[in-house]
Amino acid sequence: MAPLLALLLNLWLANSAFAGPTIKLARQAGACDNTTLSTVLPSGTYIERLNDLPNGNETYGDPFPNLGYPNATFIPAVCALTVRVTGPDNSDYRFGLFLPREQTWNRNFLAVGNYGQAGGINWADMGPGLKYGMATVSTDTGHSSPGNVLDWALERNRGALRDWGYRAVNGSIHIAKALTTRYYTLTGSNKTLDKSYWSGCSTGGRQGLKQIQIEPESLDGVLIGAPAWDTKRLFPWIANIASSFSPIGGPTYLDFSQLLFVTQYIRGICDPQDSPAGIPDGVVSWPEECNFNLNAIRCNSTGQTNCITDAQIETVLSLHADYVINGTTIFPGAPPGAEVTNPYIFDPSSITNFSLEYFKYFLYPDEANSPLWSNFSHFLDNEAAIFGHSIEANPGQATADNFDLSAFRNRGGKVIMYHGTEDSTVPTAETARFYSSVLTTTAGGSSATMDSFFKLFYVPGMGHCFPDSGTEQYVPWDIGGAGQPVLTPPLASVPGHFLDPQYDALAALFAWVNTTGTPGERNPHNITAVTWNATTSAEKSRPLCAFPRRAVYNTTRAGPIDQATSWDCPTV
Numbered sequence: 001m002a003p004l005l006a007l008l009l010n011l012w013l014a015n016s017a018f019a020g021p022t023i024k025l026a027r028q029a030g031a032c033d034n035t036t037l038s039t040v041l042p043s044g045t046y047i048e049r050l051n052d053l054p055n056g057n058e059t060y061g062d063p064f065p066n067l068g069y070p071n072a073t074f075i076p077a078v079c080a081l082t083v084r085v086t087g088p089d090n091s092d093y094r095f096g097l098f099l100p101r102e103q104t105w106n107r108n109f110l111a112v113g114n115y116g117q118a119g120g121i122n123w124a125d126m127g128p129g130l131k132y133g134m135a136t137v138s139t140d141t142g143h144s145s146p147g148n149v150l151d152w153a154l155e156r157n158r159g160a161l162r163d164w165g166y167r168a169v170n171g172s173i174h175i176a177k178a179l180t181t182r183y184y185t186l187t188g189s190n191k192t193l194d195k196s197y198w199s200g201c202s203t204g205g206r207q208g209l210k211q212i213q214i215e216p217e218s219l220d221g222v223l224i225g226a227p228a229w230d231t232k233r234l235f236p237w238i239a240n241i242a243s244s245f246s247p248i249g250g251p252t253y254l255d256f257s258q259l260l261f262v263t264q265y266i267r268g269i270c271d272p273q274d275s276p277a278g279i280p281d282g283v284v285s286w287p288e289e290c291n292f293n294l295n296a297i298r299c300n301s302t303g304q305t306n307c308i309t310d311a312q313i314e315t316v317l318s319l320h321a322d323y324v325i326n327g328t329t330i331f332p333g334a335p336p337g338a339e340v341t342n343p344y345i346f347d348p349s350s351i352t353n354f355s356l357e358y359f360k361y362f363l364y365p366d367e368a369n370s371p372l373w374s375n376f377s378h379f380l381d382n383e384a385a386i387f388g389h390s391i392e393a394n395p396g397q398a399t400a401d402n403f404d405l406s407a408f409r410n411r412g413g414k415v416i417m418y419h420g421t422e423d424s425t426v427p428t429a430e431t432a433r434f435y436s437s438v439l440t441t442t443a444g445g446s447s448a449t450m451d452s453f454f455k456l457f458y459v460p461g462m463g464h465c466f467p468d469s470g471t472e473q474y475v476p477w478d479i480g481g482a483g484q485p486v487l488t489p490p491l492a493s494v495p496g497h498f499l500d501p502q503y504d505a506l507a508a509l510f511a512w513v514n515t516t517g518t519p520g521e522r523n524p525h526n527i528t529a530v531t532w533n534a535t536t537s538a539e540k541s542r543p544l545c546a547f548p549r550r551a552v553y554n555t556t557r558a559g560p561i562d563q564a565t566s567w568d569c570p571t572v
């Protein structure tokens with residue numbers, strides 16, 4: 001997603017004055033070596049690039065422009081590999097692997113996910129994993145592209161699409177684990193691979209869920225943010241929304257400033273409704289429960305300003321509405337107050353045509369050159385059939401909708417899922433839909449069973465994976481989730497709370513998985529989310545309570561509203 005990555009890149013550049021601690025450790029002679037490592041590689045797989053970086057504080061990534069992801073920065077001494085994998089059925093992808101020095105390796109393995117359809121090794125998110133002491137992997141998913149260009153799906157007789165769907169993640173986890181084991185054996189270490197983790201948001205969330213569905217043995221704990229798990233429905237829903245806004249500049253279109261106006265109006269109404277004693281706390285925690293009426297901002301006369309037209313109101317309502325086809329709700333709407341945060345809609349220069357690309361290259365490859373997909377008319381005339389075809393075809397078999405996670409749970413696997421309540425890219429309600437399906441299918445309706453292996457944390461006011469870049473809303477969002485460390489020094493974990501499971505969701509997952517002796521001892525019932533006010537450097541914090549609990553301000557203690565200690569997670 002271009003705006004997100006632009007944000008990541010900008011913050012990353014802004015932070016580049018940060019100088020982390022330098023760990024100077026000797027090269028591991030003979031271990032970071034093509035010939036000796038390659039003995040564990042399957043046929044068709046080879047090490048494309050290998051660097052033993054001895055000094056620490058390095059930047060590392062692809063030597064050619066990586067269209068999807070920036071480099072990792074300020075990384076400690078490491079053996080860095082790029083591996084190319086070719087396999088049956090036109091499979092061809094790469095992955096990057098960071099192997100920390102034997103002394104700093106914590107015996108664990110971490111795979112990080114991708115964003116949108118951006119093809120490239122996610123070096124940027126691998127950097128933080130390395131700082132925890134994890135051997136860290138990321139795949140390019142079989143293509144190189146920015147998030148809004150999908151023509152690669154035609155490559156290799158659709159092999160590229162299957163790699164993107166699930167094969168590249170699965171294959172790179174298996175092969176990278178073998179390389180990890182081999183490397184630490186070669187170093188003469190007695191350390192063996194212990195646990196394997198996943199961290200990803202959006203597409204990365206989908207990838208992690210898909211992996212525990214197809215290979216439950218391959219991971220022990222997964223941190224899943226805002227998962228785009230239902231791709232076969234999500235993409236046509238995006239087309240439906242984009243078609244409501246279309247054409248750019250037409251009567252139903254809202255530009256960025258108009259969307260911002262709507263968002264600010266709704267947030268102004270909704271903030272006090274879910275704040276203690278009705279006093280605005282700057283966070284719209286539960287937007288779906290808000291009462292508001294867009295008639296208040298309806299234009300009554302021509303030339304009126306600070307209002308939107310009847311046609312534009314219909315567009316906003318279509319964004320919020322459940323999507324109904326053939327009389328059945330097929331996809332949930334976006335939460336009110338998140339209008340401005342959906343980059344598919346308002347940024348015509350980047351992703352507005354993303355859903356047309358989906359039809360051309362994912363769904364109807366035989367019509368890739370057809371003018372049918374130059375606008376939304378054909379889609380609007382045939383919506384039910386096209387949507388039906390998307391569900392049936394499930395391009396790349398990417399959808400992660402096997403809700404039976406019992407094989408994963410039975411081996412002690414843990415899921416921590418989180419989702420911003422102001423997410424209109426993957427509507428927040430998609431996570432509710434996933435959670436309740438697993439509750440029924442895996443846990444037999446028992447919340448105690450869910451509690452023992454699957455924790456869900458809503459992040460009040462957060463947008464898609466990250467703080468909302470459209471409005472600079474000052475809400476606590478940082479829990480060390482996927483990609484989040486890249487926004488803040490020290491580019492690992494949560495600033496000031498490195499590896500603290502109370503603040504760092506990935507550390508909470510490590511602790512939860514690593515309690516084989518005393519199961520449930522460190523089952524995370526709450527995680528503290530934080531953010532900073534750029535003006536004052538003050539930290540704002542709030543507990544995220546494991547679903548179905550919600551944070552409630554304690555009026556007896558009456559502490560500062562912006563501090564987590566003033567809030568409880570009462571039983572419901």
Ligand SMILES: *[C@@H]1O[C@H](CO)[C@@H](O)[C@H](O)[C@H]1NC(C)=O
Binds near residue numbers: 019020021
């Ligand atoms: C790390 O690299 C940056 C950029 O090259 C440099 O400014 C900084 O001094 C280095 N920090 C250390 C601790 O070596």
Ligand SMILES: *[C@@H]1O[C@H](CO)[C@@H](O)[C@H](O)[C@H]1NC(C)=O
Binds near residue numbers: 034046048050
């Ligand atoms: C590693 O060895 C393989 C097989 O000999 C070769 O194809 C590849 O180019 C080598 N990679 C590097 C980084 O030297």
Ligand SMILES: *[C@@H]1O[C@H](CO)[C@@H](O)[C@H](O)[C@H]1NC(C)=O
Binds near residue numbers: 059060061062063064
């Ligand atoms: C990323 O790092 C590689 C070295 O690993 C370097 O060749 C490349 O120029 C870097 N890219 C950017 C954009 O800094």
Ligand SMILES: *[C@@H]1O[C@H](CO)[C@@H](O)[C@H](O)[C@H]1NC(C)=O
Binds near residue numbers: 171214215
């Ligand atoms: C995952 O990869 C492993 C190792 O290559 C392979 O044995 C397995 O069949 C793959 N799983 C799926 C579902 O493709």
Ligand SMILES: *[C@@H]1O[C@H](CO)[C@@H](O)[C@H](O)[C@H]1NC(C)=O
Binds near residue numbers: 188189
């Ligand atoms: C590894 O284990 C062996 C056998 O237990 C022991 O002899 C050796 O000293 C150990 N090596 C290291 C580096 O701890």
Ligand SMILES: *[C@@H]1O[C@H](CO)[C@@H](O)[C@H](O)[C@H]1NC(C)=O
Binds near residue numbers: 296
């Ligand atoms: C238009 O009129 C309605 C009904 O009187 C009112 O509620 C609304 O605020 C008006 N719209 C604007 C933008 O003033």
Ligand SMILES: *[C@@H]1O[C@H](CO)[C@@H](O)[C@H](O)[C@H]1NC(C)=O
Binds near residue numbers: 353
């Ligand atoms: C979408 O926009 C990109 C970049 O402007 C362009 O290359 C591509 O052809 C467009 N796709 C469609 C389906 O119009």
Ligand SMILES: *[C@@H]1O[C@H](CO)[C@@H](O)[C@H](O)[C@H]1NC(C)=O
Binds near residue numbers: 325330384387388389
């Ligand atoms: C709606 O019904 C039509 C006619 O039976 C069918 O072709 C289409 O696939 C259905 N669409 C969905 C999304 O269920």
Ligand SMILES: *[C@@H]1O[C@H](CO)[C@@H](O)[C@H](O)[C@H]1NC(C)=O
Binds near residue numbers: 106108510514
């Ligand atoms: C797992 O827990 C054990 C026992 O508390 C501890 O020694 C070990 O360091 C932990 N492992 C990790 C990777 O945190």
Ligand SMILES: *[C@@H]1O[C@H](CO)[C@@H](O)[C@H](O)[C@H]1NC(C)=O
Binds near residue numbers: 473474533534536
């Ligand atoms: C940060 O704090 C200052 C001073 O209290 C306040 O004026 C400003 O609005 C705050 N910024 C945000 C983004 O909340």
Ligand SMILES: *[C@@H]1O[C@H](CO)[C@@H](O)[C@H](O)[C@H]1NC(C)=O
Binds near residue numbers: 557
């Ligand atoms: C509020 O805090 C007080 C003091 O810590 C505590 O005794 C009380 O149970 C809390 N109230 C609620 C409703 O949790």
Ligand SMILES: *[C@@H]1O[C@H](CO)[C@@H](O)[C@H](O)[C@H]1NC(C)=O
Binds near residue numbers: 526527567568
């Ligand atoms: C969060 O969990 C910790 C550890 O169990 C507990 O001490 C704390 O009171 C909890 N915080 C809230 C707000 O419930």
